[in-house]
Amino acid sequence: MKFQSVATAALICVVTASPVPDRAVLVPRLNTARLDAARAGAARLDTRQDGTDTSNDLVDGICREVTFIFARGSLEAGNMGSIVGPQVCTDLQSTLSTDTVACQGVGSPYNATLADNFLPQNTSPTDIGAATSMFDLANTQCPDTLIVAGGYSQGSAVMDGSIQALPAALMAKIKGVVLFGFTRNEQDGGRIPNYPTNETKVYCADGDLVCNDTLIITPAHLTYGVDAPDAAAFLVSALGL
Ligand SMILES: *[C@@H]1O[C@H](CO)[C@@H](O)[C@H](O)[C@H]1NC(C)=O
Ligand SMILES: *[C@@H]1O[C@H](CO)[C@@H](O)[C@H](O)[C@H]1NC(C)=O
Ligand SMILES: *[C@@H]1O[C@H](CO)[C@@H](O)[C@H](O)[C@H]1NC(C)=O
Numbered sequence: 335m336k337f338q339s340v341a342t343a344a345l346i347c348v349v350t351a352s353p354v355p356d357r358a359v360l361v362p363r364l365n366t367a368r369l370d371a372a373r374a375g376a377a378r379l380d381t382r383q384d385g386t387d388t389s390n391d392l393v394d395g396i397c398r399e400v401t402f403i404f405a406r407g408s409l410e411a412g413n414m415g416s417i418v419g420p421q422v423c424t425d426l427q428s429t430l431s432t433d434t435v436a437c438q439g440v441g442s443p444y445n446a447t448l449a450d451n452f453l454p455q456n457t458s459p460t461d462i463g464a465a466t467s468m469f470d471l472a473n474t475q476c477p478d479t480l481i482v483a484g485g486y487s488q489g490s491a492v493m494d495g496s497i498q499a500l501p502a503a504l505m506a507k508i509k510g511v512v513l514f515g516f517t518r519n520e521q522d523g524g525r526i527p528n529y530p531t532n533e534t535k536v537y538c539a540d541g542d543l544v545c546n547d548t549l550i551i552t553p554a555h556l557t558y559g560v561d562a563p564d565a566a567a568f569l570v571s572a573l574g575l
Contacts, residue, residue: 368539368557387412389423391436392468397476398436400573402426403468405440407487407515408448413439415446418486418514418558418565425566426482430575436479438472440465446488451549456491456517465496473504481508482569486558487544490516498527505529510572512565513537514558520547535568537561 387410392401402423406415414420414437423437444464450457465485472481485493490513497508511526513519514537525531538545541554 368554368560387414387416387420388441389414389420389437389439390441392438392471392475393441395475396436397479399434399478399480400426400430400575401436401438401472401476401479401481402569403438403440403465403472403481403483405444405465405485405489405492406446407489408446408451410446410486410489413441415439415486415489417556418562419484419489421559421562422484422512422565422569425562426569429566429570434575436476438468440468440489440492444492451488451491451517455495456521457488457495459495461488461492462495462499465492466500469496469500469504469508473507479507480573480575482510482512482573483508484512484514484565484569485516486514487517487555490514491518494518494522494526497529509533509574510535510569512568514561514565515539515542515544515555517544517549519545533572535565537565 390413391398404414404419404422406413406419407417410416414423419439423435426435441464444461450461455462469481472479483493483497485491493511493513497505497511505528510533511529512535516536516538519536519538524536525534537558539554539557541552543550543552544555
C-alpha cells in the first residue's frame with residue numbers, strides 16, 4: 335500500500351490500494367489560487383469564535399427551524415472536521431441567523447478511519463448508521479425542523495449511504511444536501527440514489543481524483559473551504575427560506 339500525503343495540515347489522506355499508475359492522466363492540475371484561498375479560509379476559521387471542529391446542537395437537545403447535519407472526512411478532528419463543515423455551518427448561521435440554524439456533526443461510531451474508505455460503500459455500515467441516527471434524532475426530537483445535510487470525502491459516502499436508505503417520510507424532510515470531494519461521484523452518477531437531484535449539489539474540484547472512482551488524494555481535495563458560501567447559499571435556496 336502506498337500512502338500519499340500532499341498538503342501539510344489537516345490531512346484527509348486516503349491510502350491508495352495499488353500503486354499510482356505512472357500515466358500523466360493522474361497528475362492533478364493544481365489550482366494554486368484555490369488552494370491558497372482554502373488555506374486562508376482555514377486560518378480564518380481558527381480565529382473565529384464559532385470556528386470549532388465540533389457541533390453538537392442536536393445531541394445537546396437544541397431544536398431550531400433548520401438543522402444542518404454534516405459528516406467529516408477521514409482523519410478529520412471533532413465531528414465536523416475543519417476543511418469545510420464548520421464553514422458551511424457558520425455561513426448558514428450568518429445568512430439565516432444563529433437562532434435559526436442548529437449544527438450537528440456525525441460523531442462516534444463514525445470514527446472516520448482510512449480503512450473504511452475501501453469497503454464496498456466507501457465507508458462502513460456502522461459509519462452510515464451513525465448518520466442515520468442523527469437524522470432519526472432530528473426527526474424525533476425536533477419534528478418540525480427542516481433538515482439540510484452535507485458530507486466531505488468519506489463523509490460524502492456516509493451521507494450517500496444513509497440518505498438513500500431512509501424511509502420516504504424522513505427523506506422528504508431533508509431539503510438539500512451538499513457533497514464535497516464525493517468519493518462515490520462516479521459510482522453513483524453524481525447523485526445520491528433515490529434522493530432528488532435538484533436538491534443535491536456535488537462539489538468536485540478540478541483535479542480531485544476521488545471524484546473519478548479512485549482514492550488518490552491530491553491538493554485539490556483539500557480546497558473545499560472556498561465552496562462553503564456557495565454551498566450554504568444552495569442550501570438556503572433549497573430550504574425556500
Ligand atoms: C469509535 O470510537 C469509539 C471511541 O473510541 C469506540 O468506542 C467505538 O467502538 C469506535 N467505533 C468503531 C466502529 O470502531
Ligand atoms: C472526473 O470527474 C469530474 C467530475 O464528475 C469530471 O468533470 C471529469 O471529467 C472526470 N475526469 C476524468 C479524467 O474522468
Ligand atoms: C425539486 O423538485 C421537486 C419536484 O419537482 C420539487 O417539489 C422541489 O421543490 C424541488 N426542490 C428544489 C430545491 O428546487
